[in-house]
Ligand SMILES: Nc1ncnc2c1ncn2[C@@H]1O[C@H](COP(=O)(O)OP(=O)(O)OP(=O)(O)O)[C@@H](O)[C@H]1O
């Protein structure tokens with residue numbers, strides 16, 4: 001049975017998609033069968049693997065109609081000797097209209113969980129990338145998951161956002177009592193800035209939720225790989241980032 005991990009933070013641009021893509025690729029490199037679900041109408045996760053041209057069907061249709069199975073696109077690892085263990089359920093901007101339509105539907109918060117049941121034996125890990133809001137799509141991810149990873153910047157204003165997100169997760173327990181926070185991830189950490197060092201220190205010492213020991217530093221190769229439609233594992237010069245995401249994967253494998 002797959003471990004389902006939602007990657008969530010209602011604050012925009014904190015590294016949710018980048019974490020989902022690179023941690024997912026790292027878990028696949030560690031031999032796990034990994035499915036990544038793009039639950040954001042921005043479709044950034046789909047683009048992060050250069051899949052936007054291959055999309056025929058999206059997660060949207062499967063949320064509206066339970067008889068339509070989730071569409072799964074394989075991501076090639078470029079190795080002929082090893083099987084591809086990474087796959088993506090894509091999204092496009094249509095998903096924004098779907099979220100609005102779901103408002104009037106029964107079981108609107110349960111629809112992704114219901115669809116993932118059919119796939120849970122085919123994967124070891126399912127990771128869900130969510131939009132920067134706490135709307136129906138993010139709720140679907142938190143209801144389908146048993147674990148949440150919270151990527152965050154180490155800024156003073158991020159702390160209020162974290163508090164709000166934790167309150168929302170608390171509410172989700174009514175629908176999904178098994179949900180636990182796996183950890184907070186410093187996903188764009190700039191050690192040169194005093195504010196960031198102070199906030200990181202505060203989170204590690206005082207916050208009631210554990211922070212991953214692995215921290216992802218700001219690194220232009222991470223940004224460039226995403227824009228080029230690939231993970232850091234297929235991007236020249238990204239050795240430091242490769243090492244970081246593999247360390248994060250090992251930490252996740254120990255915690256989850
Ligand atoms: N460690 C990093 N170093 C440098 N750039 C990064 C890093 N992590 C993410 N980025 C860049 O920051 C931008 C925002 O990251 P990303 O898209 O992953 O955030 P997000 O939380 O998914 O955003 P949204 O809320 O819009 O979905 C992207 O351009 C990404 O390439």
Ligand SMILES: [Mg+2]
Pocket residue numbers: 016017018040044129130131
């Ligand atoms: Mg994103």
